[in-house]
Amino acid sequence: MLKYHFDWSIITSGKYFEWLVSGLKITLELSAVGIVGAFVLGLVIAVLKMSNFKPLRWLASVYLEFFRNTPLLIQIFFWYFGSYKILPTAVNEWLNNTNFEFAAAAIALIIYTSAFIAEDIRSGILSIPKEQMEAARSAGFSFLRSMQYIILPQAVRITIPPLVNQFLNLAKNSSLAMTIGVMELTYQARQVESYSFKGFEAFTAATVVYLALSVSITFLMDLYNKKVLNPQRS
Amino acid sequence: MIQFQNVHKWFKTLHVLNDVNLHVKQGEVVVVCGPSGSGKSTLIRTINKLEPINEGHLTVDGMDLLSKKTDLNRLRAEVGFVFQQFNLYPHLSVLSNITLAPTKIRKTPKKEAEEQAMQLLERVGLAMKRDAYPTQLSGGQQQRVAIARALAMKPRIMLFDEPTSALDPEMIGEVLQVMQDLAKTGMTMVVVTHEMGFAREVADRVVFMDHGVILEEAQPEEFFLNPQHDRAKQFLKQLLSPMH
Ligand SMILES: Nc1ncnc2c1ncn2[C@@H]1O[C@H](COP(=O)(O)OP(=O)(O)OP(=O)(O)O)[C@@H](O)[C@H]1O
Ligand SMILES: [Mg+2]
Numbered sequence: 001m002l003k004y005h006f007d008w009s010i011i012t013s014g015k016y017f018e019w020l021v022s023g024l025k026i027t028l029e030l031s032a033v034g035i036v037g038a039f040v041l042g043l044v045i046a047v048l049k050m051s052n053f054k055p056l057r058w059l060a061s062v063y064l065e066f067f068r069n070t071p072l073l074i075q076i077f078f079w080y081f082g083s084y085k086i087l088p089t090a091v092n093e094w095l096n097n098t099n100f101e102f103a104a105a106a107i108a109l110i111i112y113t114s115a116f117i118a119e120d121i122r123s124g125i126l127s128i129p130k131e132q133m134e135a136a137r138s139a140g141f142s143f144l145r146s147m148q149y150i151i152l153p154q155a156v157r158i159t160i161p162p163l164v165n166q167f168l169n170l171a172k173n174s175s176l177a178m179t180i181g182v183m184e185l186t187y188q189a190r191q192v193e194s195y196s197f198k199g200f201e202a203f204t205a206a207t208v209v210y211l212a213l214s215v216s217i218t219f220l221m222d223l224y225n226k227k228v229l230n231p232q233r234s
Numbered sequence: 235m236i237q238f239q240n241v242h243k244w245f246k247t248l249h250v251l252n253d254v255n256l257h258v259k260q261g262e263v264v265v266v267c268g269p270s271g272s273g274k275s276t277l278i279r280t281i282n283k284l285e286p287i288n289e290g291h292l293t294v295d296g297m298d299l300l301s302k303k304t305d306l307n308r309l310r311a312e313v314g315f316v317f318q319q320f321n322l323y324p325h326l327s328v329l330s331n332i333t334l335a336p337t338k339i340r341k342t343p344k345k346e347a348e349e350q351a352m353q354l355l356e357r358v359g360l361a362m363k364r365d366a367y368p369t370q371l372s373g374g375q376q377q378r379v380a381i382a383r384a385l386a387m388k389p390r391i392m393l394f395d396e397p398t399s400a401l402d403p404e405m406i407g408e409v410l411q412v413m414q415d416l417a418k419t420g421m422t423m424v425v426v427t428h429e430m431g432f433a434r435e436v437a438d439r440v441v442f443m444d445h446g447v448i449l450e451e452a453q454p455e456e457f458f459l460n461p462q463h464d465r466a467k468q469f470l471k472q473l474l475s476p477m478h
Contacts, residue, residue: 129321131317131319131321132321132323134284134317134321135315135317135321135322136323137284137310138282138284138310138313138314138315139310139311139334139335139339139383139384139387140307140308140310140311140335140339140387141307141335141338141339145338145339149334149338150323150334153325154323154324154325157325229325
């Protein structure tokens, strides 16, 4: 017989509740910073990969292969334990004055996810008829301006479903930040468990919150797609 | 305005432009015709350097297209291009399609650009479509918007590559009418088309190409009534035959 005594009250109010809420706040921050950063960086890498200057294309390829094909956890450890050895002192000092764990986790998440996002956006760009680029160039737009005003807005629209996937992955992957001491949701759920021995309640709560976060991201992207990107279809 | 001197171009081993000489003066309307694959599109696309030439000289509005110093984007802003497939920006409304380049390249204030866009839309008879999206328009309407979009940059030259070939027959007239009106304003135009009615009424000169060579260059009446070259005779016969 199961002798476990469920007690949900400890996580719905009081000290442990506050821990979980503070963890959620950091998870939200990390996800938001990560999503914005990874999206912007992904756009840049995708455009570099399309450049007609060979060294830039090559650089983008190396970036993509490298960061997509190494484990995220190793990348987080690298930025946390290894980066200060290669970064200039000034940068290190600045990082130490900010929240270093958070910064290392955010950088790792941004770079790792940007590689996947760049590939998705690139296939989006490739599916835009080449006549669009010709029309833009004929009007007098430079390559980069053509990308900015004509190609990328169209490419991003058709990339929305895979982008949502990458954003969800990022939000979920943010839990790995606990390994370097970022006090996000998973970290706090562990804390609650080790202080209260109420592991089932703590991790159930965390699971529900991650689920809610994922559903919210999907919902918001859907709304954005309908209301902002494709107003003519609604 | 546009001057080709001994221009050659190759796609790999294919000689698509073979010693082309052509001079288009300001305000002139030149129609280019010829069989499929003869190099008409390539010729017109070299004028705004969508295709670079390999040999010879090409100057457009005083700019040398072979010179490294020529600012390509500036050249292209002065030359409007209208495509067979319209190529409107599908993610933008009709109005934004027209105002995008003027506001971003010419730095025209948004309000002013919109007023000018509305005037152009009046001119092509589509003012009521300002907020529509390209997919909501017929082919003829899309092409008229594309012409308005090109004119919004106040170009000195307008190029048309088979602007009516992708249209249903009943829509060809509305587009040709807009082009004819444009010609009357004194615009310099190079038009690739097989619309011989348009050539006859509007063109100052007709250029006939075959296999990358300009075989004939004549006034419309002369070209239609008395073509010199066998290939031109054959081409006209096919074009005018009821089987076509
Ligand atoms: N980018 C390219 N690469 C290789 N060959 C090309 C390219 N563009 C055109 N060609 C070839 O060059 C020749 C001339 O093409 P072009 O499009 O200028 O002919 P056209 O007179 O416009 O024909 P159409 O009436 O079919 O439009 C054709 O044989 C075509 O297959
Ligand atoms: Mg052609």
